[in-house]
Amino acid sequence: MDSILVRGGAELNGAIPISGAKNACLALMPAALLSEEPLTLTNAPRLSDIRTMTQLLESLGCEVASLQGGRVLVVGTEQISNHTAEYDIVRKMRASILVLGPMLARDGHAVVSLPGGCAIGARPVDLHLRGLEALGATLDLRDGYVHAEARGGLKGAVFEFPFVSVGATENLLMAATLAHGTTVLKNAAREPEIVDLARCLRAMGAEIEGEGTSTIEIQGVERLFGTTHPVVTDRIELGTYMLAPAIAGGDVELLGGRRDLVTAFADKLEETGVEVEQTDTGLRVARRNGRVRAADIVTEPFPGFPTDLQAQMMALMCTADGVSHLEERIFENRFMHAPELTRMGARIEVHGGTATVTGVERLKGAPVMATDLRASVSLILAGLAAEGETVVSRVYHLDRGYEHVEDKLSACGAYIDRISEAAE
């Protein structure tokens, strides 16, 4: 397994290009199951999770062409030749559940393995299933698989989510495009990835209104067509790299970055004393002198502070002046980075869903390890600000969501290197 070595202390100056959003692309790719015509996605990120989704779609009979080194994906589904998403793939990546709605909507049947729990929490898929039942599907849970049927087709309905779920909103949005009649999704997720999916579906011929608000209305259509769609900028990658100059000092422009994708996060960063400026080409972030100030955060669905930036924000708070409270409200077990940051000299106490961080002058490099994607990158960020060397192991988590992290950071002057398995 590869590791990443970071030697702290260097200021960062320069520019970092931000890729297309992993989490948008993972919802857009299954949308190709809804049409016999190919869906072309441009600005796709080159990540292992995208390769896993490719594998899953191929196992269902899709043809996936990866062009321009993976930047462009063409997904063709003339027909779905296998309607079963196997456990072996689904267990690797929870977003696999997103093939359920589209397969069911197009062919009236689908079998998808249940994903099981994961490092950051139990993460059930009950809302996906309840929503599909509301659209008239019959579901049967057997041998760890959901067997779903809607032989006469799905039927439009009103479904109110008891709480916001990004994935369940995506699954139902896709399913409803081919249902008979009108579907209204209430208390729907408002994340930019939902907006991106709705735009793509509309370009494919779907009738959708209200994306980006908590009520989405979908008028079912007979069929959808092919289109070409650019994947929206990855707001979590953007926020992560905004934290790099904040934590290490310096001045970095995040190319392609838009403030509206990260408003709550950018506001918080400014509260700590970091400068954030929208330019014509991206977002510029600078910390010129002194320590940042401590700030409290509470994770919430969009437009609130994203859970996917909580670990990285904690890394910044570890060296802030003062005491901060970070409250995690989306996932019950998303503080695995705290004990690792503590190994680097951070002062963190976790009580239930809240972490209290007392900032220290300087972190100290250490060998660390993380069990999820955002936790891994938070340790790299901490390493940038630490004295000496930090080695982050198990970086396959990182490769799920960050493209060439070492190249992007070293281009701005960070000392960061990948130690590949063969060299260990």
Ligand code: EPZ
């Ligand atoms: C998406 O996960 C993202 N993943 C996550 O990104 C992100 O953390 C999360 O949204 C929240 O923003 C993708 O888009 C592929 P949810 P998702 O359904 O859709 C509970 C990353 O690091 N819930 O909004 O799975 C659930 O357990 C990650 O890139 C149910 O109880 O998240 C959680 O507590 C990891 N039943 C909360 O709702 C359900 O049926 C929100 O989950 C569905 C969800």
